[in-house]
Amino acid sequence: MNKRIILGQIVSSHIQQDRWPIFELAFRPFFLLGTFFSIVSLVLWVGSVIGSVDINPYGGGYWWHIHEMLFGFVAAIIVGFLLTAVQTWTQIPSIKNGALAILVLLWATARVVLLFPSSIPESLIVLIDLLFLPVACGFLAYPIIKVKMWRNLLFIPLLLAMMSCNAALHYAFLTAQEYEYLGPAADTMIMLVTLIIAVMGGRVFPMFTANGTQTSRVADIPWLEKLSMVLLIAAVLISANTINLSDKVVAGIFIFTGLCHFIRAFRWRIWVTFKTPLVWSLHLSYWGLSLALILKGLAYINTGITHSIATHALTVGGIGTVILSMISRVSLGHTGRVLRVNWLIHGAFILIILAALMRVIGPFIINSYQTTLLLTTLFWVLAYGLFLIVYIPILSRPRVDGMRS
Secondary structure (H helix, E strand, O other): OHHHHHHHHHHHHHHHHHOOHHHOOOHHHHHHHHHHHHHHHHHHHHHHHHOOOOOOOOOHHHHHHHHHHHHHHHHHHHHHHHHHHHHHHHOOOOOOHHHHHHHHHHHHHHHHHHHOHHHOOHHHHHHHHHHHHHHHHHHHHHHHHHOOOHHHHHHHHHHHHHHHHHHHHHHHHHOOOHHHHHHHHHHHHHHHHHHHHHHHHHHHHHHHHHHHHOOOOOOOOHHHHHHHHHHHHHHHHHHOOOOOOOHHHHHHHHHHHHHHHHHHHHHOOHHHOOOOHHHHHHHHHHHHHHHHHHHHHHHHHOOOOOHHHHHHHHHHHHHHHHHHHHHHHHHHHOOOOOOOOOHHHHHHHHHHHHHHHHHHHHHHHOOOHHHHHHHHHHHHHHHHHHHHHHHHHHHOOOOOOOOOO
């Protein structure tokens, strides 16, 4: 009997050691696969634009590009981050192992059927794609409700609102009403992501700054925090066409929103972070987000700033930059490593900023749209490619401190 017990313990220990670290917590697979997919989807789309790649995805090339960058790339990163953070918030184990593998498979299946849609009915494609966010919501809500941490429940309606934007994108394609629904749905999704960044930024950027620079934390100004969030919620509602206002009023709201968030970012003291890449990159991303909101306002009043330029200032300069910075930091912290990056990640931060500058300024200094697009994509691919080179070993191996995730 004793020999059987000892043998069982040995086998159990062996199985424990052989578990796949990639499925220990949600940040691991979603950060890796999300960033890899952003590279693949951009290369395929730009290749199709310049005529060197032949793809025939669900929705057509333009629809697919918008959808996959928002719901293939960004949604994966957000879900990976939230399903990891909820374990820290609640001290209750989050989704992992087999259940996490199934959620990842659901996300990946949607990417495949959207790129190769001819093999299955459109209704099944839509169902597979729409399932990801509500299923993730269930895994996110359970620990929050169990410990009654009601403050963090706000992420549930935000994710469900994102699912509604996804449904609207599908509706636009299936009913051939892209003009009426495609733009508002995409804009609303972008503003919802911006809102999440603003909420999380207010919670962690001042703390990261204080911890990373060994300086005192900047205290919040309650009225500024509330006003900044209210204005962003108004921007979400405007983007969804639920508020009917004149272009000048809309422009004023976006410009004022950007100014409020610029003041917020300025108070976090970027000047103390210049020797700490994991912090200054976050600051610059938030400055970019604030500037993009102002540009979005200017686009409504015929200033030479197009809607496309303002949108890409938000998506590349704000969202793309903050994602690269956050996943670089979170991946180190949650694998037990020192919060310090090497020169390759320094370069990645610079490259993603160059991608944003090229996409926003390029149209004014380069006559060729294709050249601007190629250079922007090149900088993005290099930036996120460097992330993968550095972080594939980190995210695919156990924590270095021996602790359980």
